[in-house]
Amino acid sequence: MRIGNIDGRAVVLTGSTGAQRAVDIAEASGGRFGPDPRGVFEDWSEFAQWATKAEFGPGRAVDADDLGAPIPDPRQIFAIGLNYRDHADEAKLDPPDDLVVFTKFVSSLAEPNATVALPSDTVDYETELVVIVGRELHKATPEEARSSIAGYAVGQDYSERTVQLRGPAPQFSLGKSFPGFAPFGPAVVTGDELADPDALRITARITGPTAEPHGGSWTVQDGTTADLIFSVERILADLSQIVRLYPGDLVFTGTPAGVGAARGIFLRPGDVLESTIEGVGTITNTFVAS
Structure with a gap:
């Protein structure tokens, strides 16, 4: 099942990419569920x-541009840093023994195919699998955490690296929370739709000015979620030992190698970035000057 958001109403998406159709959940259920997108996950x-x-x-x-963020108002957004060994290596940091956690503030959420204004010339990309929580968790086991997953989406953890890394202490959450810095979607996809969610x-593929030296199209990230250091159930279980997770919360699970800072590049006006996760979908962001 694929659950989306059109005009602030929860929908079930059917059909294939390019020929999708949307069924309004509130109408189909006679008002039992919906129309609020987050309300579907709370029940x-x-x-x-x-x-x-x-x-x-x-x-x-349905046209791709009709789709909003599948959950536009989660209570909490968590993000996990250094969760792929190859990304830790390119950052010249040791792989962590425990979760590295920060947040992206809710105001940074955006629709999957958002146009993103670049506030500076040091904005980076990080393609991530987003996990959506389907029931309240606190002090959960990994098995309980696994059973709580409502579904998965594609996300981008855009980062303004100057703000993120400025002293005297890094400002991860601020640097990653400019408007439009957390697009996700195109839908929440349940695990039964995927051959192997793990x-x-x-x-991630860039076209535009940044990709011109590479023939106009450049695949900058190519990994697999099988290489996560901390599995999705471990992430949720470990988070729940400290915080309480609520239905509809989002967890950005980390990015594989290939981010811009490691390549010596940053996003430029006119660039287009396509972020794809097998079976989950593609989100496409276009960048303009702020």
């Missing part, structure tokens, strides 16, 4: 049971 267990038996009508045709190819 996730009952909604999922209903949805497996529901007969959805044909719905209406081994998904994850790529």
Whole structure:
């Protein structure tokens, strides 16, 4: 199942890319669920049971630009740093023994195909698998954490590196929370839609000025979520030992190697970045001067 957001209403998306259709959840359920996108996840267990038996009508045709952030107002957004060994290596840092955690403030959320204004010439990209929490967790085991996952999405953790790294102490959350710095989507995809949720190819491709020396198109990241240092259930379980996770919370799980800072590049006006996770989808962001 694929759950999206159109005009602030929760929808089930059917069909293939380029021929998607949307069924309004509130209308299809007679008002039992929806229309609030986050509300679907707050009642996730009952909604999922209903949805497996529901007969959805044909719905209406959907254009990619119709889709908003699948959950536009999560209570909390967590992000995990240095969660791929190859990314730790390119950052010249030791792989962590414990989670490296920061937040992206809710005001940084954006629709999957957002146009992003660059506040400086030191903005970087990080393609990430986003996990969506489907029930409240606190002091959970990894097994309990795994069963709490509602679904997965593609996310970008854009970073203004100057703000992020300025002293006297780094400002990760501020540097990663400019408007538009957390686009995600195109939908929340449930695990049954994926061949193996723990081994998904994850790529990022730039076209535009930054890619001109590479023939106009440059695949800058190409990894697999099988290389996560901390698995998704370990991330949720470890977070829950300290904080309380709520339905609809988002967890950005880290990025593989190939980020701009390691390559000596940053995003420029006119660039277009396509971020893809196998089976989950693609989000496309265009960059303009602030």
